[in-house]
Amino acid sequence: MRPSSHLSLTRGLLLGLSVFSAASALVHEKREVASPNWSRLSRAHPSDKHVVRIGLTQTSLEEAHDLLMNVSDPSSSNYANFWTAEEVADKFAPSKETAREVQGWLTASGIPATRIKQTQNRGWLVFHATSKEIESLFNTTYYEYHNRQTGKKAIACDEYHIPEEIQKHVDYVHPGIRLGPSAAGAGGNSKRNAIKKRSALKAHERRKAHANHARGLNLTTCDEAITPDCIRALYKIPTSRAAAHPNNSLGVFEEGDYYAQKDLDLFFRAFSRNIPNGTHPIPAFIDGAEAPVPVENAGGESDLDFQLAYPLVHPQTITLYQTDDANWSYNTTGFLNTFLDALDGSYCTYCAYGECGNDPSLDPIYPDTDPDGYDGKLMCGAFKPTNVISVSYGMQEYDLPESYQQRQCMEYLKLGLQGVSVLFASGDDGVAGPPGDATTNGCLANGTVFSPAFPNSCPYITNVGATKVYPGYTVHDPESAVYDPAGLSSYASGGGFSNIYPIPDYQADAVAKYFKDHKPKYPYYEGGKNIGKNGGLYNRLGRGYPDVAANGDNIAVFTNGEFDLSGGTSASTPIFASILNRIIDERLAAGKGPLGFVNPVLYKNPSVLNDITNGTNPGCGTEGFSTAPGWDPATGLGTPNYPKMLKMWLDLP
Ligand SMILES: *[C@@H]1O[C@H](CO)[C@@H](O)[C@H](O)[C@H]1NC(C)=O
Ligand SMILES: *[C@@H]1O[C@H](CO)[C@@H](O)[C@H](O)[C@H]1NC(C)=O
Ligand SMILES: *[C@@H]1O[C@H](CO)[C@@H](O)[C@H](O)[C@H]1NC(C)=O
Ligand SMILES: *[C@@H]1O[C@H](CO)[C@@H](O)[C@H](O)[C@H]1NC(C)=O
Ligand SMILES: *[C@@H]1O[C@H](CO)[C@@H](O)[C@H](O)[C@H]1NC(C)=O
Ligand SMILES: *[C@@H]1O[C@H](CO)[C@@H](O)[C@H](O)[C@H]1NC(C)=O
Ligand SMILES: *[C@@H]1O[C@H](CO)[C@@H](O)[C@H](O)[C@H]1NC(C)=O
Numbered sequence: 001m002r003p004s005s006h007l008s009l010t011r012g013l014l015l016g017l018s019v020f021s022a023a024s025a026l027v028h029e030k031r032e033v034a035s036p037n038w039s040r041l042s043r044a045h046p047s048d049k050h051v052v053r054i055g056l057t058q059t060s061l062e063e064a065h066d067l068l069m070n071v072s073d074p075s076s077s078n079y080a081n082f083w084t085a086e087e088v089a090d091k092f093a094p095s096k097e098t099a100r101e102v103q104g105w106l107t108a109s110g111i112p113a114t115r116i117k118q119t120q121n122r123g124w125l126v127f128h129a130t131s132k133e134i135e136s137l138f139n140t141t142y143y144e145y146h147n148r149q150t151g152k153k154a155i156a157c158d159e160y161h162i163p164e165e166i167q168k169h170v171d172y173v174h175p176g177i178r179l180g181p182s183a184a185g186a187g188g189n190s191k192r193n194a195i196k197k198r199s200a201l202k203a204h205e206r207r208k209a210h211a212n213h214a215r216g217l218n219l220t221t222c223d224e225a226i227t228p229d230c231i232r233a234l235y236k237i238p239t240s241r242a243a244a245h246p247n248n249s250l251g252v253f254e255e256g257d258y259y260a261q262k263d264l265d266l267f268f269r270a271f272s273r274n275i276p277n278g279t280h281p282i283p284a285f286i287d288g289a290e291a292p293v294p295v296e297n298a299g300g301e302s303d304l305d306f307q308l309a310y311p312l313v314h315p316q317t318i319t320l321y322q323t324d325d326a327n328w329s330y331n332t333t334g335f336l337n338t339f340l341d342a343l344d345g346s347y348c349t350y351c352a353y354g355e356c357g358n359d360p361s362l363d364p365i366y367p368d369t370d371p372d373g374y375d376g377k378l379m380c381g382a383f384k385p386t387n388v389i390s391v392s393y394g395m396q397e398y399d400l401p402e403s404y405q406q407r408q409c410m411e412y413l414k415l416g417l418q419g420v421s422v423l424f425a426s427g428d429d430g431v432a433g434p435p436g437d438a439t440t441n442g443c444l445a446n447g448t449v450f451s452p453a454f455p456n457s458c459p460y461i462t463n464v465g466a467t468k469v470y471p472g473y474t475v476h477d478p479e480s481a482v483y484d485p486a487g488l489s490s491y492a493s494g495g496g497f498s499n500i501y502p503i504p505d506y507q508a509d510a511v512a513k514y515f516k517d518h519k520p521k522y523p524y525y526e527g528g529k530n531i532g533k534n535g536g537l538y539n540r541l542g543r544g545y546p547d548v549a550a551n552g553d554n555i556a557v558f559t560n561g562e563f564d565l566s567g568g569t570s571a572s573t574p575i576f577a578s579i580l581n582r583i584i585d586e587r588l589a590a591g592k593g594p595l596g597f598v599n600p601v602l603y604k605n606p607s608v609l610n611d612i613t614n615g616t617n618p619g620c621g622t623e624g625f626s627t628a629p630g631w632d633p634a635t636g637l638g639t640p641n642y643p644k645m646l647k648m649w650l651d652l653p
C-alpha cells in the first residue's frame, strides 16, 4: 500500500507515445509540511553522485487479507490448506513484471541497464546516478539539506514525477521527499513508553502478603489460587491425550525476563508430579539472548508462562523464543521485529508502508559492540515458527509509528498463511494503557480517551483477555471479567477499538451486535484521525479486541524460589495457547494439520467458548466496556470449552 503522502493528481494527458515521456509523468510524492530541524541549503551540484533506490510496490498487499481468509475461513473450500514459507516470501516480493517495467523505464530514460541492480529480496532497484541525471529522470530539482539538531546532511526534493503507467509499480524513491529515518514524523510520538510485559509483576508484588501456601490447595480453593487442576476443571481439559507430535512444540516468546529451572522444578513438584524434575524449554535464542538465570534473578513473566503451559501440554515440548542481547532486551523503543526476523528471513529486508527492514531509530542494531552485546549478525530466518506462539508482552498503539505497526501486522498475516496461530495478551489496564503511557493515567488526548494496545489491534492475531473466579465461586460457576482495583495501578482485562485498523470482516457482525444490543454509554468518534472528536472516547470504526479470554488472576506460581500468586492477561495467553497446541496434537494424530489464524473459525462458532457476561474493564476514569452476551471488548467471545473446541476442529478439514 502506498504511504499517505502519495498524491494521485488529475491524470496527465497520455499522448500515445510508445516511449516514456516526461509529458506523461505525474507527481508521485509531494512534501506536505516542512521537515522540522532540516534547513535547505543550495541546489545539489549537477555532477554529485548518489545511490538511487527505487522501492517497488508489492501488489499482493491488497490481496493479502483475502488470501489469509481463503485458508482460515471455515466456509472456504481451501480451509487449512496452508502455504509454505517460500510461497509466502515469493508472493509478497514484487512481481517480475513490476521489476521489468520499472527497469524498462529507467533504461529508456538513459540509465544504462548495467548500472541497475535489483536487491536480493527483490524490493528495490538500485543504481548510481548524478544529480543531473535524477533531476531529469524525475523532472524535479534537488537541494542539499542540513539538520540543525544532528548535523546530518542529505539531499531531497519537494516533489518528483513518474510516468503514469509506471506509478503503480513504484512505492517511493530515495533520494526523494524524505529526510532522515522514515519512521520519524510518520506518526511516532516523542513521549514513548517501553513497558512490555503484560505484567504479572504488579500483581505478584501486592499479593505476596495474601499468599496461601501451596499445600492445602485443591479444587474447592480455586477462588483463592488457580492451580493446574483448577484450569483443567474450568475448561474441561482431560488428562488423556494424543501422543505429543514431534513437530508440534508450543512456542513461547520472552524478552528481558528469564526463567529459573529451580522455580519450574519447585512448581512441578508441588502441582504436576508427572512432569520430571529438570524439564525445560527447547532454546531458540535470538540475537544473543540467554536463559535460564539463577533463581534469585528469575522473572515473574517467564516463570508464570512455563508453569501454566507445561502442565497443560506435557509431554509435548515447549520452545522458548528468548529475544535480544542483555543490552537491548526490554530497552528498545521498537518491539518484536527482531523476533519476526528470526522466524522469517525475508522480513529482515521486507518493504511495506514505506519501511524496509528494522527501523534503526526504534529497533536493536546488531552486531552490538556493547560489552553485554551480541556481536553476531542480525538473525534472519534462523528458526522455523512453531504452530502456536504465545506472547505475553505488548505496548500501546500510541507508542510506535503507524507505518511500523502496519508493516509488522502484515507479518502476522503471513504467519497465519503458513498455518501459525499467534496469540497476544490483551493488556492489563482495561481500556487504558499503562500509567504514564501517553498521559499519567495511560489514556490519550487529555487523559479521557481510551488507548488501544499494540500489537493487539492488528486484525491478524488472536488476543486473549483475562477472567477471574471471584471469591465464593467455584470452577463450575461462570467466570467474570477480571478487575482488581488494588495495588499500584488497577488490573483489568485489556480491550477496546483500534485507531489504526478498521473492523475486519470476520468480526463485523459480532461488533455490530455489541453496539446494537449493548450500546456503551460513552460518546465515540469515527476513524483514527478523529481521536477525541466531539468528546468521543473510542473509535466506533476500529478493530475490536480481545477475541477470546481465559483465567488470569490469583495464579499459583513459584518465583524466586517461593510460592506466590500472580496474574495478568500474561497468564490467560499461555493457557489459551496450550489448549490450541493440544488440539493440534489431536488433529495431527487424525492426519490433519495445524490451525493457523483461528479468529475466522471462532467468530463463526462462538458456542465452543464459554460466553462471559459479568464484569467490565475499567480505565481512564470510566467503568470501561461491559461484558455482554456474545462478543464484548472485555472478554471477547469468552473462555475455552475444550471438548467443544476439539470436536469442532476435528470435524474441520
Ligand atoms: C516538469 O514539472 C513541472 C512542475 O514541477 C511542470 O511544470 C513541467 O511541465 C514538467 N515538465 C515535463 C516535461 O513534464
Ligand atoms: C528538533 O530539534 C529540537 C531541539 O533542537 C528537538 O527538541 C526536536 O525534537 C526536534 N524535532 C524533530 C522532529 O526531530
Ligand atoms: C481460495 O483459493 C483457491 C486457490 O487459489 C481458489 O480456487 C478458491 O476459489 C478460493 N476460495 C475462496 C473462497 O476464495
Ligand atoms: C480442600 O481444601 C480445603 C481447604 O484447605 C479443605 O478444607 C478440604 O478438606 C480440602 N478438600 C479435599 C477433598 O481435599
Ligand atoms: C517434522 O518436520 C520435518 C521437517 O519439517 C519432517 O521432515 C518430518 O517428517 C516431520 N515429522 C513428522 C513425524 O511429521
Ligand atoms: C536494559 O534492561 C535490563 C532489564 O532487562 C536492565 O537490567 C538494564 O539495566 C537495561 N539497560 C539499559 C541500558 O537501560
Ligand atoms: C531436581 O534437579 C535439581 C538439579 O539437577 C536437583 O538439584 C534437585 O535435587 C532435583 N530435585 C528433585 C526433587 O529431584
Ligand SMILES: *[C@@H]1O[C@H](CO)[C@@H](O)[C@H](O)[C@H]1NC(C)=O
Pocket: 327, 328, 331, 332, 368, 369, 370, 371, 373
Ligand atoms: C546499548 O543499548 C542502548 C539502548 O538501551 C544503546 O543506546 C546503546 O547504543 C547500546 N550499546 C551499543 C554498543 O550498541
Ligand SMILES: *[C@@H]1O[C@H](CO)[C@@H](O)[C@H](O)[C@H]1NC(C)=O
Pocket: 445, 446, 448, 531, 532, 533, 534, 535, 536
Ligand atoms: C477533554 O476533557 C473534557 C472533559 O474533562 C471533555 O469534554 C473533552 O471533550 C476532552 N477531550 C478532548 C479531546 O479534549
Ligand SMILES: *[C@@H]1O[C@H](CO)[C@@H](O)[C@H](O)[C@H]1NC(C)=O
Pocket: 470, 471, 473, 478, 479, 480, 481, 483, 614, 615, 616
Ligand atoms: C461479577 O463481577 C464483579 C466485579 O465486576 C464481582 O464483584 C462479582 O463477584 C462477580 N459476580 C460473579 C457471579 O462472579
